[in-house]
Amino acid sequence: MQKNKVTTYLLFAFGEIILVMIGILLALEVNNWNEQQQKREFESRSLVEIYNSLKSDSARISQWIMPRLNNKKKGINAIGQLLEDRMNYPGDSVFMQAYYLFDERMQVSINYGPFEALKGNGLDKISSPEVRYWLIDLYESLFPRQIDFIKLNIEATEPVIQDAQRALFRPVAFKGESGNYDTYTLPKSKNILTEELFIELFRAEQRRAEELDRRTRTMMEAIQKSLAFLRGYFQEQGIEFEIKTVKEVGIRGLLQDSTSLTNR
Template identity: 35%
Template sequence: MIKFFKKIRQRLISENKFSKYLLYAIGEIILVVIGILIALSINNWNDKSKENLKEKLVLLEISNSLLANLDWFQDVSYKRLERKTEGISRLTKMIGENEKTVSFDSIIKLFNKSQTDISIIYDSGPYESLKTYGFEIISNDTLRKLIINSYEVTFPSMRVFGDKTQKILDPLIEEIKIKIFKKEAVQNEKGVWQLINTPKDNKILTNPDFKNLLDLENQKYNNYINRLNYVKRRMTNLNKQIVEELDYLNEK
């Protein structure tokens, strides 16, 4: 094609037809410009397509991570809290009804349940990947701000708040445990020896310190369940926003 235009140009010049050559030259320039513009458009489209794909992948990774966290809460955290509140409530009921024939084994098992704790954990890996790509890869301004706020403020603050609460309650709990319990080595069903807390006397249910201990454990339970429910709501809402954005991007 280029050789063809060169031949025409040479022919026009040789025939001294300057005006026609000028028109030809202008046409040739226009064609070159059009070709450049088309090439740039294709290149920009390819770049945009790559960015859109990267955005979808990042959002999908965050969504999958949130779903995994929510599954963990349901399968592990909430079940551990059920165990904790069962121990607290049953022991509190025994105290209220002044039961005198309860075996030490029953008290120990329920007390161990009341000691169950949890940690508010979450996977920040996909968010760290987003930071390396650059936040601007998320085209939706509202969603971008929500993601940043969730991983930089909401989720970490729930862990910090929980840690502060435990630092206040745990020393008080340990102080009471030392007064009314002793460590004893026992062999579990699997034959493994372990240290457990056993009451120092058989009047544990009438000991006011024991009631105070259960009250403190109940405070911990309320702290756990409130934080867990809050984080669960925020994660569920964030995942909903991400899924809606993915649906929108896929339909574009």
């Protein structure tokens, strides 16, 4: 009788231990599931933010930068045609119309914010090594390299441009219809096209436009490839993502950036 009681007690105790262990394992499993869900939600949210940021970068470049760059190239072509017949100066009015396009300034910018936020929380939270390496190459290699090339070109050409502009042009004040005075610039010489310093200015602006065009197109191509790559990943993983149009981004989105470089 006593032996049976002991056996029953041991079986009961063993059963309680098993139940406790099952409970612990279930709790661990639930906790692990919650952690995986949180990690997946963080990954999805971070990648969608990067995706929308790239959409905004694309809109800013295509609708803000490229039209100004195209104006600059038109101005360069117009000035180039005038230089082919430089002895026949067309007059300040015709020249300055071409020059204002030629002197177009613009800003190249990439929003690093969403990537830096992801990086600060740990890039290892991105489960796909392919996506992780893609983003690292894009934000830590391709974008910085292109912007550095533009910056180096600006630093190399800026002294020539500034010196030439100071030497070749003079400010002229005029009274507008409102009665307020404003200023504009005109060439100092009777035929600026024959000035050697203006030839140097033209070549410097030409090099700047060519470099800006090359680097901007490289960045746009990388952005479009990255958007397509991320869309494919989202569809594969069943991640919902929002495609923001330029209208949704708005003018603040077009102008806002975390890294900008003025072509000046």
